[in-house]
Amino acid sequence: MNESSGVASLAKKRLLLGITGGVAAYKAAELARILTQAGIDVQTVMTESACRFVGPITFQSLTGNPVFTDLWTTNADNNMAHINLTRNVDAILVAPASADFIARVAGGMADDLLATLCLARDCPLMLAPAMNRQMWENPATQRNLSLVQNDGITIHGPANGEQACGEIGMGRMLETCELAAAVQAVLQPKLLQGINVLITAGPTFEAIDAVRGITNISSGKMGYAVARAALEAGANVTLISGPSCLTAPAVAKLLNVMSASDMFNAVKKEIQHAQTDIFISVAAVADYRAAKVSKQKIKKTEDKLTLLLEPNPDILSYVSNLPEPPFCVGFSAETEELEKNAQIKRKKKKLPLIVANLAQEAIGADESALILFDDAGKHYLPKALKIVQAQHLIKHISSSYK
Numbered sequence: 001m002n003e004s005s006g007v008a009s010l011a012k013k014r015l016l017l018g019i020t021g022g023v024a025a026y027k028a029a030e031l032a033r034i035l036t037q038a039g040i041d042v043q044t045v046m047t048e049s050a051c052r053f054v055g056p057i058t059f060q061s062l063t064g065n066p067v068f069t070d071l072w073t074t075n076a077d078n079n080m081a082h083i084n085l086t087r088n089v090d091a092i093l094v095a096p097a098s099a100d101f102i103a104r105v106a107g108g109m110a111d112d113l114l115a116t117l118c119l120a121r122d123c124p125l126m127l128a129p130a131m132n133r134q135m136w137e138n139p140a141t142q143r144n145l146s147l148v149q150n151d152g153i154t155i156h157g158p159a160n161g162e163q164a165c166g167e168i169g170m171g172r173m174l175e176t177c178e179l180a181a182a183v184q185a186v187l188q189p190k191l192l193q194g195i196n197v198l199i200t201a202g203p204t205f206e207a208i209d210a211v212r213g214i215t216n217i218s219s220g221k222m223g224y225a226v227a228r229a230a231l232e233a234g235a236n237v238t239l240i241s242g243p244s245c246l247t248a249p250a251v252a253k254l255l256n257v258m259s260a261s262d263m264f265n266a267v268k269k270e271i272q273h274a275q276t277d278i279f280i281s282v283a284a285v286a287d288y289r290a291a292k293v294s295k296q297k298i299k300k301t302e303d304k305l306t307l308l309l310e311p312n313p314d315i316l317s318y319v320s321n322l323p324e325p326p327f328c329v330g331f332s333a334e335t336e337e338l339e340k341n342a343q344i345k346r347k348k349k350k351l352p353l354i355v356a357n358l359a360q361e362a363i364g365a366d367e368s369a370l371i372l373f374d375d376a377g378k379h380y381l382p383k384a385l386k387i388v389q390a391q392h393l394i395k396h397i398s399s400s401y402k
């Protein structure tokens with residue numbers, strides 16, 4: 001793990017980057033650069049029409065590897081480029097994937113080097129479609145997409161927007177950073193393969209009356225990133241989320257809740273019925289709720305209003321105090337005395353691991369700096385994207401969890 005750069009190291013991972021004929025081929029050069037910088041060994045294969053949009057030399061320079069374009073090359077030792085090139089790669093991404101190329105993959109064709117490699121693979125294949133919106137909408141293309149998806153091939157994109165032809169609609173290739181993230185996700189080591197992980201995320205909302213309530217400020221970004229990183233690591237993930245505007249990752253089970261009591265009940269039920277190996281409590285649970293919730297909207301008067309609050313259950317403490325608790329990870333968002341408060345909380349809640357961050361810096365942000373406290377001491381994770389921090393955290397948990 002390269003903690004100083006904030007990029008989870010994917011050194012020794014190999015990607016075959018396929019490029020087919022489309023204007024978006026120029027974006028593939030940037031993608032090749034980003035992936036190579038992340039430590040991935042990128043092997044480029046281009047179709048004949050891709051070479052009309054961008055030159056193979058560009059990719060050779062960016063990746064440091066020779067570029068293959070022809071099934072009939074005599075460079076390969078045994079003249080078996082179509083087999084050799086897929087034998088040692090961890091994944092294949094074709095970006096851009098033209099409508100024609102998707103059709104050829106759907107039909108199991110092997111009429112050029114790239115299509116042959118896709119057919120002769122034993123690794124995950126991802127396609128990033130890029131085409132004119134009418135080509136995208138055509139029933140033939142949609143039919144082909146269903147076929148390849150049924151064959152276990154992953155489709156990334158396309159996006160909606162302005163196209164090279166001047167039209168507006170679906171068909172733009174996803175942005176290079178989004179594709180790079182998808183590749184990195186597939187290449188993550190499967191450190192939690194088959195492990196059952198329960199995660200809480202987001203805030204809780206405690207009603208006061210029919211239209212008002214109290215909550216903690218939380219976007220859910222960190223919790224959702226942890227869920228994504230656990231999935232990437234091969235875990236079976238259940239996500240219990242308070243109200244959030246984010247799109248949840250495709251977890252095994254998603255439970256949407258509102259209040260701390262709802263979250264508590266959902267956690268208890270999940271722990272009773274499923275064998276939870278790891279519990280990661282990222283949610284910003286409201287500590288108090290209204291002692292009495294008014295069914296009607298409370299009317300405004302000139303008088304002061306006193307609201308009686310009662311404490312909510314501490315979900316994490318409940319779980320960590322079970323006779324046979326799962327490996328429990330807490331989060332400690334503090335505004336002051338971060339390290340001291342986090343360590344006190346770790347002891348009080350009997351946690352093998354707690355993650356501390358400064359509330360004013362982390363809440364709602366895409367990046368955060370974290371400190372992990374466990375029996376071995378403290379571990380600093382300098383400011384980085386929350387998904388990168390989540391990947392570091394999952395790696396740390398996998399080495400501590402037994």
Ligand code: C5P
Pocket residue numbers: 200260281282283284285286287312313314315316317329330331332333345
């Ligand atoms: O005590 P504090 O709220 O600061 O503790 C934070 C940790 O405890 C977080 O992991 C949070 O998800 C969890 N927690 C909980 N139930 C509560 C309050 C906090 O599970 N009622």
